[in-house]
Every structure is written in C-alpha cells, then in structure tokens.
Amino acid sequence: MLVLKLLICVVFALVLLAPLPGTRQDLAAAAALAQVGTQLPPHSGDLGQEHQQRNEAERKRREEQQKKLNQERQAELKRDTDKLLLLATQLKQAVDKSNENTLSLDVIRKAGEIEKLSKSVREKMRGWN
Numbered sequence: 001m002l003v004l005k006l007l008i009c010v011v012f013a014l015v016l017l018a019p020l021p022g023t024r025q026d027l028a029a030a031a032a033l034a035q036v037g038t039q040l041p042p043h044s045g046d047l048g049q050e051h052q053q054r055n056e057a058e059r060k061r062r063e064e065q066q067k068k069l070n071q072e073r074q075a076e077l078k079r080d081t082d083k084l085l086l087l088a089t090q091l092k093q094a095v096d097k098s099n100e101n102t103l104s105l106d107v108i109r110k111a112g113e114i115e116k117l118s119k120s121v122r123e124k125m126r127g128w129n
Contacts, residue, residue: 073124080121087114 091110098104 073127077121077124080117080124084114084117084121087117 087110091107091114094104094107094110098107
C-alpha cells in the first residue's frame with residue numbers, strides 16, 4: 001500500500017513539474033530531444049531490412065532443404081520400383097515353374113515382400129503431394 005502511495009506521489013510530481021506547452025522549458029526540452037534524435041543512428045530501417053534478409057535466407061534454406069528431400073525421395077522411389085520389378089519377375093518365374101498342385105513358401109514370401117514394398121512406394125508417393 002505504501003508503495004502505491006509513493007508511486008502516485010511520483011506520478012503527480014512529474015505531472016506538476018512537466019513543462020507547459022509553449023513555455024521556455026517546453027521549447028528547450030523539444031530542442032534537446034531533436035538534438036538527441038539527430039545524434040542517434042536510424043535503426044528502424046536497418047532492423048526492417050535485417051529482418052527481411054533473415055526471412056529471405058530462411059526461405060531459401062527451407063527451399064533447399066525441400067529440394068534435397070524431394071531428390072532423396074525420388075531416389076528411394078526409383079530404388080524401390082526397381083526392386084519391385086525384380087521381385088515381380090522372380091515371382092512370375094517361380095509361378096511358371098510350379099504346377100497346380102505345388103505352391104512353394106518362396107512364392108508366398110516374395111508375394112509378401114511385393115505387397116510391403118508396393119505399400120511403401122504408395123506412401124512415399126502420397127507424401128510427395
């Protein structure tokens with residue numbers, strides 16, 4: 001409570017001691033402020049330009065990162081589709097060697113690998129969009 005009263009007294013004193021508009025004190029204070037303003041370097045434009053440059057650099061970094069990720073994804077897709085082709089060819093050869101009464105475990109395993117790999121390729125393609 002004491003702090004609040006003290007704060008009110010300080011504010012009241014500042015209001016009473018403030019120069020009235022158009023008085024000598026007011027004009028001297030304005031001149032002093034104008035002189036201080038001319039001595040300080042202008043920062044507002046520099047800060048805006050620095051901010052803009054940082055944003056531009058961040059945007060370029062994100063674009064490069066996205067480009068790199070897309071290239072990696074494309075390489076993975078190519079590798080996976082090549083493997084799919086190989087597995088499908090091996091599956092066809094295994095099925096051609098079998099007859100209607102035999103079905104090897106290798107054929108079932110290859111079909112499962114093809115299924116997993118095709119799902120992976122599909123998910124990578126969906127993530128691309």
